[in-house]
Amino acid sequence: MIRKIFLIFFLILFIFFIEYSFERKIPKDINTELLYFPKGENVKYIVSGFNNLLADLLWIRGAVYYGDEKIRGGKFEYLYHIYDIITSLDKRFLNGYIFGSFFINYQLKNLKLAIQLLDKGIRELPDEWVLHFYKGFMYYISYDFENAYKSFLVGSKFEKNTDRCKKFAYMSLLKEKGVQNLLYYWKEMYEKSNNIFTKEIAVEGMKECIRYAMKKYERERKKSPKSIFELLKEKYIPFIPVIENRMIRIEKGEVIW
Amino acid sequence: MRKIKAIAFNTFKEGSRDRTLLSVSIAGIIILISSIVFIPISVGQGIRVVLNFGLSVIEILLLFQIIFVGTRIIYDELEKKTIYTIFSKPVKPLEVFAGKFLGLGLIIFIIETILFIFFFLFIRLIFGFFFFRIFHWYIFLLFELLLIESVVLFLSTFMSPITSGIISFLIYFIANTSHYIKEFSLKVHNLFFKIFANIVYYLFPNFSFTNIKNNIVYIIPFERELYLFLLSYPILYIILMLYLSSILFERKEFL
Amino acid sequence: MNVLDVKNLKKTYRSQFLRRKIKALDGIDFSVNEGEIFGLLGPNGAGKTTIFKSILGLIKIDEGEIKIFGDKIDMVKRERIGFLPENPYFYRHLTGYEILDFYSSLFKKRRNKEEIKKLLEKIGLEDSMERRIGTYSKGMLQRIGFAQAIINEPDFIILDEPMTGLDPIWRKEMKEWIIELKREGKTIIFSTHILPDVEEICDTVGIIYKGKILKTGKLSDILQYKKVSFDVMISGIDKKKLEKFGDVFTYDRFEIVKIDDDERLQELLKFVLKNKGKIISVEQRKKKLEDYFIEVLNEKD
Numbered sequence: 061m062i063r064k065i066f067l068i069f070f071l072i073l074f075i076f077f078i079e080y081s082f083e084r085k086i087p088k089d090i091n092t093e094l095l096y097f098p099k100g101e102n103v104k105y106i107v108s109g110f111n112n113l114l115a116d117l118l119w120i121r122g123a124v125y126y127g128d129e130k131i132r133g134g135k136f137e138y139l140y141h142i143y144d145i146i147t148s149l150d151k152r153f154l155n156g157y158i159f160g161s162f163f164i165n166y167q168l169k170n171l172k173l174a175i176q177l178l179d180k181g182i183r184e185l186p187d188e189w190v191l192h193f194y195k196g197f198m199y200y201i202s203y204d205f206e207n208a209y210k211s212f213l214v215g216s217k218f219e220k221n222t223d224r225c226k227k228f229a230y231m232s233l234l235k236e237k238g239v240q241n242l243l244y245y246w247k248e249m250y251e252k253s254n255n256i257f258t259k260e261i262a263v264e265g266m267k268e269c270i271r272y273a274m275k276k277y278e279r280e281r282k283k284s285p286k287s288i289f290e291l292l293k294e295k296y297i298p299f300i301p302v303i304e305n306r307m308i309r310i311e312k313g314e315v316i317w
Numbered sequence: 318m319r320k321i322k323a324i325a326f327n328t329f330k331e332g333s334r335d336r337t338l339l340s341v342s343i344a345g346i347i348i349l350i351s352s353i354v355f356i357p358i359s360v361g362q363g364i365r366v367v368l369n370f371g372l373s374v375i376e377i378l379l380l381f382q383i384i385f386v387g388t389r390i391i392y393d394e395l396e397k398k399t400i401y402t403i404f405s406k407p408v409k410p411l412e413v414f415a416g417k418f419l420g421l422g423l424i425i426f427i428i429e430t431i432l433f434i435f436f437f438l439f440i441r442l443i444f445g446f447f448f449f450r451i452f453h454w455y456i457f458l459l460f461e462l463l464l465i466e467s468v469v470l471f472l473s474t475f476m477s478p479i480t481s482g483i484i485s486f487l488i489y490f491i492a493n494t495s496h497y498i499k500e501f502s503l504k505v506h507n508l509f510f511k512i513f514a515n516i517v518y519y520l521f522p523n524f525s526f527t528n529i530k531n532n533i534v535y536i537i538p539f540e541r542e543l544y545l546f547l548l549s550y551p552i553l554y555i556i557l558m559l560y561l562s563s564i565l566f567e568r569k570e571f572l
Numbered sequence: 573m574n575v576l577d578v579k580n581l582k583k584t585y586r587s588q589f590l591r592r593k594i595k596a597l598d599g600i601d602f603s604v605n606e607g608e609i610f611g612l613l614g615p616n617g618a619g620k621t622t623i624f625k626s627i628l629g630l631i632k633i634d635e636g637e638i639k640i641f642g643d644k645i646d647m648v649k650r651e652r653i654g655f656l657p658e659n660p661y662f663y664r665h666l667t668g669y670e671i672l673d674f675y676s677s678l679f680k681k682r683r684n685k686e687e688i689k690k691l692l693e694k695i696g697l698e699d700s701m702e703r704r705i706g707t708y709s710k711g712m713l714q715r716i717g718f719a720q721a722i723i724n725e726p727d728f729i730i731l732d733e734p735m736t737g738l739d740p741i742w743r744k745e746m747k748e749w750i751i752e753l754k755r756e757g758k759t760i761i762f763s764t765h766i767l768p769d770v771e772e773i774c775d776t777v778g779i780i781y782k783g784k785i786l787k788t789g790k791l792s793d794i795l796q797y798k799k800v801s802f803d804v805m806i807s808g809i810d811k812k813k814l815e816k817f818g819d820v821f822t823y824d825r826f827e828i829v830k831i832d833d834d835e836r837l838q839e840l841l842k843f844v845l846k847n848k849g850k851i852i853s854v855e856q857r858k859k860k861l862e863d864y865f866i867e868v869l870n871e872k873d
Contacts, residue, residue: 319677320677320678323674323677323678324678326674327663327666327670327674330665330666330670331663331664331665331666334665334666334704335665397661398657398659398660398661399661399662399663401625401628401630401655401657401660402655402657402660402662402675402717402720403678404628404629404630405628405630405650405653405655405657405730406650406675406678406679406724407647407648407650407651407678407679407680408678409647570630570631570632571625571630571631
């Protein structure tokens, strides 16, 4: 009996060893399964009533994919594909459109795709003012003030909307002058969010505001600001963002945190 | 009615003592508890994910239970010849099918109740609120499952357990997607496909009205008339399936 | 009155693979009178079970007529019939008590708890009534099967190989139960391939072979059919001298002569006494049912 147990144990060990060695020898492209994932519309027919569950699992998969790509410095090729499938499987998944557009705009620097995703949401959820807001927001942080204004205006017409759309519509009219107020928004987003990805986007947003203020300073003053305090003193930014006891600052012409 | 009750109770006792009731309930509870792992990785969508996961797990488990047990209920009677001791008595095939249906239905009802109550309390424990809306889905799901159960019993009168199991899964799949096929047919200019789509839509079970998971998770109101639909469509379909089963069985020879 | 009348019963099956026709029953005719025990005798595969299934409507007949209590079987008649199938099988997770309670509930007149317990006592399963059927032995299953066959106090009981799986004690009990049922005025038909069982308790016998009833008749008539024979044990006479009377076998110091008729017996006895031989014993051998059965089958071949 003992001999049999030993034999089984060694067989298991041997199998494990083989798997382990091959795993190290043959690199796997961790995201290849996403290649075979068809469009969300088609997947919907296959999953037969469990659309929402699959959307949720893909949402988690999307977060894992995002993290993996960040770590290995990837190109986020499938980012839009994932959020497109998620929102096709579950058309009511509001955050799928919002977060998806944020990540696409932030990582792929592709405003067109981000807007495409939000437009899809607007078609599926015509009663959601918040999608118009975020559409406007995407335009705004890309400094397309005209389109931003249009979207904010549409959003502000909804009964259920908050004053936010009106506020941002006004900021869009201010064009460059309004950008500094974005700092408040990014700070609020950082404080209210409970996931690291959106916090990261918020920090980057704040840094982008500072960079924008720096460029405006350089254009107008024909010199670079020595520190962030100068920007504050000259009213190019309304406040200096302090996050987790660390200040965003300017060092050697770079905005760092 | 007395005979149907006796057969139903007999089926329930036989099924529940087989430890199916206990093991499926325990498995369900364990899987529901494991949904906690999704909360930290779901990027702020914890409630949504747990709700979707929980409701889907309960549905899938119960579906498996119906198919694995239901495909064998009549088959075992024929294989083990217990059918002789039943049909030599003054019992009609319809009474046997109705009794078997109710017996297995009672098992499903109990497992579903246990899992739903657990899930309801689990949501309260993890998220801090009572999500009473899931009990709407509890009722709709029960009717969906009972309808599938009747289809399984019908198929088992003339198919082996494996074949009837596979076809039952397919029919469940069709029940959830037939409205897509019908919608698709409206966009296609092919008469045969339109006819085919309509046949599939009307002939097979149709869960497009009863799948209210989305409404539950997103707290979207649904028409209360759907309850009227529940009280008519599945019940009529079940009666039809049981009746067809009994007709087929009357023509059967117990060799 | 005949409780059961079967006329020209025919049933053909098709084999599963090649779809060949197999004649299971080829024109069966017999009747069972009220209050008698009818033994259906035949080798395995003769068609005994097929006849019972036809009577109960469990299979459809191709031709012929079956009348129970003067008419076709229906739900009302089933209230008066009990059936024990061959190698009965029951729901393994139910207890003995629950099984009987379940079957009883399928009839108009349901037995109460005490009556079921009494029945279980009768069949010797009172100690096992709370045990699950899955733990029962073959003999116990047979007994519980018998109990479910009589749970509704039927007037007509059909038993398919009722002695199967029973040890000698319970075989004897089963035969006594059958006789007791007859005393209560019930009519019983049972099938078997064990001849002594039929010999002991049946009133009427039907011999079935390859789907045909070869012979039916009263048991007493069948056993009277041939004359009895004698075995005469003799000493002191040479074997060759005895051979003219019949077959002679040597056993130790004795010769045994087999004689088929009375006259020859008288001649033999006179011969032995005349030749100063000794008659050790004269044994009468009755015609057994087994002999009759083999004869009938041989005739058929």
